[in-house]
Amino acid sequence: MKLYMVPLAPNPTKVMLYIAEREQLGTYMDIEQIVVNTVKGRHKEPEHLARNPFGTVPALELDDGTYLMESLAIIAYLEDKFPDGSLLRGSPEDKARAHDVERVIDLRIAGPMGAYGHAKNSPLGRPPDPEKAAQLQANLQTPLDYLESLLSDGRPLLLGNEVSIADCTLQASLQFIRYVEADLFGDRPLLRDWDERYRARPAAQQVLRW
Ligand SMILES: N[C@@H](CCC(=O)N[C@@H](CS)C(=O)NCC(=O)O)C(=O)O
16 A cells, blocks of 8 residues: 655644554554655646545555545544554444544644644745634634643543544644644643653654654
């Protein structure tokens, strides 16, 4: 299999963190990672559009030559393909909770954080938009409070003691925010501690560059 990715972008990073976490837990997936240079616009060129007509990364090329182009679908596929030691485990309630937190992060935090990064200091050279950045920052307060409250029972990671896809999704967005030299945590010490703890994990050290 081949993962078409770019190191800084949140959605590919989420998948790369997931793969690295699984490898740390003993599952080697043999996925070649190939950079698509989005700064040079390679993701909008015919070669990449043939993999993913929406011109986004990541895209996973399966062994039969077909592609998956949604990060969460890629992770769900890898969970099914390599079920031993999968990250989404436990009771139906445990799995539902892990899925729920991941969706909250992806939809209410990762999307707005990505847009905020571009409005503030876009790595793709988009013009700054301070008004939009301020609105996005305001919208992020409730979901960030929600994460701070999740961590208030002393759990080391977002779902408890074990790493989850939610941790990967959140950290992938935070790397982008660090890159644009922003800090959206405000006065949330538990989230700051989680961030430090997650970034010290071997998988994070292997994948994160910022
Ligand atoms: N829903 C998709 C979103 C993919 C996506 O938007 N990727 C971004 C990078 S994080 C991208 O390729 N942006 C370039 C563009 O939209 O032109 C997923 O979860 O994989």
